[in-house]
Amino acid sequence: xxxxxxxxxxxxxxxxxxxxxxxxxxxxxxxxxxxxxxxxxxxxxxxxxxxxxxxxxxxxxxxxxxxxxxxxxxxxxxxxxxxxxxxxxxxxxxxxxxxxxxxxxxxxxxxxxxxxxxxxxxxxxxxxxxxxx
Numbered sequence: 001x002x003x004x005x006x007x008x009x010x011x012x013x014x015x016x017x018x019x020x021x022x023x024x025x026x027x028x029x030x031x032x033x034x035x036x037x038x039x040x041x042x043x044x045x046x047x048x049x050x051x052x053x054x055x056x057x058x059x060x061x062x063x064x065x066x067x068x069x070x071x072x073x074x075x076x077x078x079x080x081x082x083x084x085x086x087x088x089x090x091x092x093x094x095x096x097x098x099x100x101x102x103x104x105x106x107x108x109x110x111x112x113x114x115x116x117x118x119x120x121x122x123x124x125x126x127x128x129x130x131x132x133x
Contacts, residue, residue, distance in 0.1 A: 015077070022070055022081035029063040032056045 035056055038045070071078050095109055117123040 018074065018077045019081045019084060022078050023085055025063065025067060025070070026081070026085070029060065029067060032060050032063065036060070 036053065039053060094105075101109075114123075
């Protein structure tokens, strides 16, 4: 969010749409690769929707073409998109991977989470009391 706010303040909306489009297509392709890998490695697990593997493989071929074309035609936009994605790596390591955090770091993470929930109006009611009208 912070990187997006900075880009919106500095750049134009068209460039921001290009960054986000590249990120979206990259995530879609990685998802389809995960689907194919899971179908190959764990064929017996329950799937509510199961499609022929020809569909995701065909999608992946078109995805690879579009991604390679994007990297060739606009390498700077794709590079910035990759940098935006990589800004999440330190957040993952600090918030998820690091299990034995000091209490002060846990309190900081909880307060930032609470602040973000209040800012975005996603705080769920605590407890079982009657709702206020």
